[in-house]
Amino acid sequence: MTGHNKFQIDIATGRLTLPVVILICLFLWGVSIHSWTGLASILICALTGYMMIEMNTAFTLIRTRTTLHVSFYWFLTAACLFLHPFHTDNLIPLTFIITLFQLFRSYESGQASGSIFHAFFFTGLGSIFFPQLLYFVPLYYIGMVSFRSLSAKTFFAGLIGLLTPYWFLFSYAFYYDKMELFYNPLQALVHFPPVSYGALPPNELINCGVITLLSLICSVHYFLVSYLDKTRTRLFVSFLIAVEAWIYLLGILQPQHFNALLQLQLIICSILTGHLFTLTRNRFSGIFFIVTFVILITLAIYNLWMQFFNS
Numbered sequence: 001m002t003g004h005n006k007f008q009i010d011i012a013t014g015r016l017t018l019p020v021v022i023l024i025c026l027f028l029w030g031v032s033i034h035s036w037t038g039l040a041s042i043l044i045c046a047l048t049g050y051m052m053i054e055m056n057t058a059f060t061l062i063r064t065r066t067t068l069h070v071s072f073y074w075f076l077t078a079a080c081l082f083l084h085p086f087h088t089d090n091l092i093p094l095t096f097i098i099t100l101f102q103l104f105r106s107y108e109s110g111q112a113s114g115s116i117f118h119a120f121f122f123t124g125l126g127s128i129f130f131p132q133l134l135y136f137v138p139l140y141y142i143g144m145v146s147f148r149s150l151s152a153k154t155f156f157a158g159l160i161g162l163l164t165p166y167w168f169l170f171s172y173a174f175y176y177d178k179m180e181l182f183y184n185p186l187q188a189l190v191h192f193p194p195v196s197y198g199a200l201p202p203n204e205l206i207n208c209g210v211i212t213l214l215s216l217i218c219s220v221h222y223f224l225v226s227y228l229d230k231t232r233t234r235l236f237v238s239f240l241i242a243v244e245a246w247i248y249l250l251g252i253l254q255p256q257h258f259n260a261l262l263q264l265q266l267i268i269c270s271i272l273t274g275h276l277f278t279l280t281r282n283r284f285s286g287i288f289f290i291v292t293f294v295i296l297i298t299l300a301i302y303n304l305w306m307q308f309f310n311s
Contacts, residue, residue: 005281008289012068012278021071025078028300032307037086044090045077051097052267059104059236062275063229069274076266079300080207081307082259088129089260095126096133096264100243103140104236106149113157116149120161128165130260131189132250137162139246143239197255203306208251208262210299211269214292215244218272225280237275244268 011017029042049070056062056069077083083090102119106112119140127133141158144150166182173182197205219241226234244265251261277289 005283005286008277008286009281011289011293012066012274013064017071018067021075024300025074028078028081028304029084031304032081032084035086038084041084041086041090044094045074048093048097048267049074051094051101052271055097055101055104056271058101060230060233061236061271062278063233064278066274066278068278069270072273073266073270075296075300076211076270077263079296079303080262080266081303082201082204082207083263087259089263092126092130092133092260093263093267095122097267098122099126099140100240103143103147103239106144106154107147107232107235109149112149112151112154116144116154117157117161120158121164124162124165127189128169128185130257131185132254132257132260134162134189135250136243136246139243143242146235146239192254193256195253195255200255200258203303204258204262207299207303208258208265210295211262211265212248214295215265215269215272217288218269218276219244221276221280222272228279237272240268240271244272 029038033039033042052070052073053067056066062069099119099122102115102122105115106119109115120137123133123137123140137158141150141155144154144158170182173179222237222241226237229237247261247265247268251258251265254261273292277285277292
């Protein structure tokens with residue numbers, strides 16, 4: 001084992017990694033929060049990270065006990081200071097990770113209808129705040145084919161789950177004569193403004209570029225070593241990579257939703273990165289880990305500088 005790998009393994013499997021990351025995150029959140037609503041963003045981020053831990057425990061996406069994937073998620077989210085102010089977009093990662101969890105639960109299940117209903121229910125709930133989540137629905141149904149959970153029963157269970165939040169929204173909007181609350185998400189779904197990247201600040205593009213590059217390298221690496229995983233794990237991680245590719249496509253076609261899509265990308269990027277650095281122990285992974293470590297620290301410092309000294 002080289003010195004590079006020793007540092008990598010100590011961080012990937014060490015018990016102090018997560019507590020140290022939590023302290024760093026609290027500092028980064030603390031210097032950027034200017035109102036009590038920011039605490040809601042922290043809570044949602046914490047719950048999303050907890051669901052990532054539960055998902056890895058339940059489905060063994062990373063076949064070694066580790067919290068590196070959630071450490072990456074919390075650090076990356078904390079480092080992207082522009083994501084800290086509370087907005088309805090902050091709810092999207094939590095509904096997204098719960099959807100993935102429920103979809104994975106349906107794998108070869110004889111009673112998958114309940115899991116599928118809940119998966120699509122949370123997609124429908126999230127789409128009220130971010131209608132573009134509905135674009136993921138066909139991909140979820142395709143994933144159900146791979147998970148051997150698609151049948152007439154689960155198809156309609158998903159459809160009912162998807163429509164349930166809108167049924168409650170329609171009832172509320174109709175009763176209080178606020179039908180625009182019901183129409184707005186549907187109108188936003190079919191509204192396609194001209195593609196323009198001019199409104200995106202350079203620092204946000206830099207953050208996205210770093211995260212995308214890291215994620216792409218980890219995705220390619222996974223396909224090279226996927227044979228080491230069990231069939232179920234290969235299906236799950238391959239599905240995550242397919243969802244990631246869909247996020248990239250939406251980001252290219254609808255850059256106005258940059259922040260919401262980036263938060264979804266962070267989840268998948270963190271899982272793939274945690275998988276690589278926890279399970280791969282060679283010269284490439286050791287050096288790549290150190291390079292990644294330095295880049296992410298630099299990124300956090302750059303974001304702090306942009307917020308406080310270049311505003």
